[in-house]
Amino acid sequence: MLLARVVGHVVSTAKHQGLGGATLLIVRPVDPRGVPSGPSMTAVDAVGAGTGEQVLVVIEGRSAGQATGRPRAPIDAAVVGIVDRLDLP
Numbered sequence: 001m002l003l004a005r006v007v008g009h010v011v012s013t014a015k016h017q018g019l020g021g022a023t024l025l026i027v028r029p030v031d032p033r034g035v036p037s038g039p040s041m042t043a044v045d046a047v048g049a050g051t052g053e054q055v056l057v058v059i060e061g062r063s064a065g066q067a068t069g070r071p072r073a074p075i076d077a078a079v080v081g082i083v084d085r086l087d088l089p
Contacts, residue, residue: 004043005030006049010025019073022044025079026041027041044070044079046068046069
Protein backbone atom coordinates (compact mmCIF):
# COMPACT_ATOMS: atom_id res chain seq x y z
CA MET A 1 0.00 0.00 0.00
CA LEU A 2 1.20 3.50 -0.67
CA LEU A 3 0.29 7.10 0.04
CA ALA A 4 -0.74 9.19 -2.98
CA ARG A 5 -2.55 12.35 -4.06
CA VAL A 6 -5.39 12.35 -6.59
CA VAL A 7 -4.30 14.59 -9.47
CA GLY A 8 -7.05 13.91 -12.01
CA HIS A 9 -9.70 11.69 -13.54
CA VAL A 10 -9.71 9.37 -16.54
CA VAL A 11 -12.72 9.36 -18.88
CA SER A 12 -12.95 6.21 -21.00
CA THR A 13 -15.99 5.32 -23.05
CA ALA A 14 -14.48 2.03 -24.23
CA LYS A 15 -12.97 -0.22 -21.56
CA HIS A 16 -12.89 -3.81 -20.33
CA GLN A 17 -16.38 -5.01 -19.34
CA GLY A 18 -15.15 -5.67 -15.78
CA LEU A 19 -14.55 -1.93 -15.38
CA GLY A 20 -18.05 -0.85 -16.38
CA GLY A 21 -19.26 1.88 -14.04
CA ALA A 22 -15.88 2.19 -12.32
CA THR A 23 -14.39 5.60 -11.59
CA LEU A 24 -10.79 5.85 -12.76
CA LEU A 25 -8.44 8.31 -11.06
CA ILE A 26 -4.92 9.50 -11.77
CA VAL A 27 -2.90 9.32 -8.55
CA ARG A 28 0.69 10.34 -7.81
CA PRO A 29 2.64 8.70 -4.98
CA VAL A 30 3.79 11.09 -2.24
CA ASP A 31 6.00 10.74 0.81
CA PRO A 32 4.53 11.29 4.32
CA ARG A 33 5.21 15.04 3.99
CA GLY A 34 3.20 15.22 0.74
CA VAL A 35 6.19 15.57 -1.60
CA PRO A 36 5.74 13.66 -4.90
CA SER A 37 7.82 10.48 -4.83
CA GLY A 38 7.09 8.63 -8.05
CA PRO A 39 5.31 8.60 -11.39
CA SER A 40 1.55 9.00 -11.70
CA MET A 41 -0.64 5.94 -12.26
CA THR A 42 -4.26 5.10 -12.94
CA ALA A 43 -6.27 3.55 -10.10
CA VAL A 44 -9.86 2.39 -9.70
CA ASP A 45 -11.65 4.42 -7.01
CA ALA A 46 -13.29 2.28 -4.32
CA VAL A 47 -14.05 5.09 -1.84
CA GLY A 48 -15.27 8.20 -3.69
CA ALA A 49 -12.03 10.21 -3.57
CA GLY A 50 -11.73 13.58 -5.29
CA THR A 51 -9.02 15.64 -6.95
CA GLY A 52 -6.48 16.98 -4.46
CA GLU A 53 -7.23 14.44 -1.73
CA GLN A 54 -4.51 12.34 -0.16
CA VAL A 55 -5.38 8.65 -0.45
CA LEU A 56 -4.21 5.12 0.27
CA VAL A 57 -3.58 3.00 -2.83
CA VAL A 58 -3.25 -0.77 -3.08
CA ILE A 59 -0.98 -1.68 -5.98
CA GLU A 60 -1.11 -5.46 -5.92
CA GLY A 61 -3.46 -6.69 -8.67
CA ARG A 62 -5.33 -9.33 -6.67
CA SER A 63 -5.78 -7.05 -3.64
CA ALA A 64 -6.85 -4.15 -5.85
CA GLY A 65 -9.50 -6.26 -7.57
CA GLN A 66 -10.84 -7.55 -4.24
CA ALA A 67 -10.95 -4.05 -2.74
CA THR A 68 -13.13 -2.78 -5.58
CA GLY A 69 -15.45 -5.78 -5.60
CA ARG A 70 -14.21 -6.68 -9.08
CA PRO A 71 -11.92 -9.68 -8.48
CA ARG A 72 -11.86 -10.73 -12.16
CA ALA A 73 -11.31 -7.27 -13.64
CA PRO A 74 -7.83 -6.26 -14.90
CA ILE A 75 -6.99 -3.89 -12.04
CA ASP A 76 -3.41 -3.07 -10.99
CA ALA A 77 -4.16 -0.28 -8.49
CA ALA A 78 -7.14 0.78 -6.36
CA VAL A 79 -7.82 3.73 -4.08
CA VAL A 80 -8.93 2.11 -0.82
CA GLY A 81 -8.89 4.99 1.67
CA ILE A 82 -8.98 8.77 2.03
CA VAL A 83 -6.42 10.15 4.48
CA ASP A 84 -7.91 12.48 7.09
CA ARG A 85 -4.70 13.11 8.99
CA LEU A 86 -1.10 11.93 9.27
CA ASP A 87 0.62 12.06 12.65
CA LEU A 88 4.36 12.37 12.12
CA PRO A 89 7.06 12.66 14.79
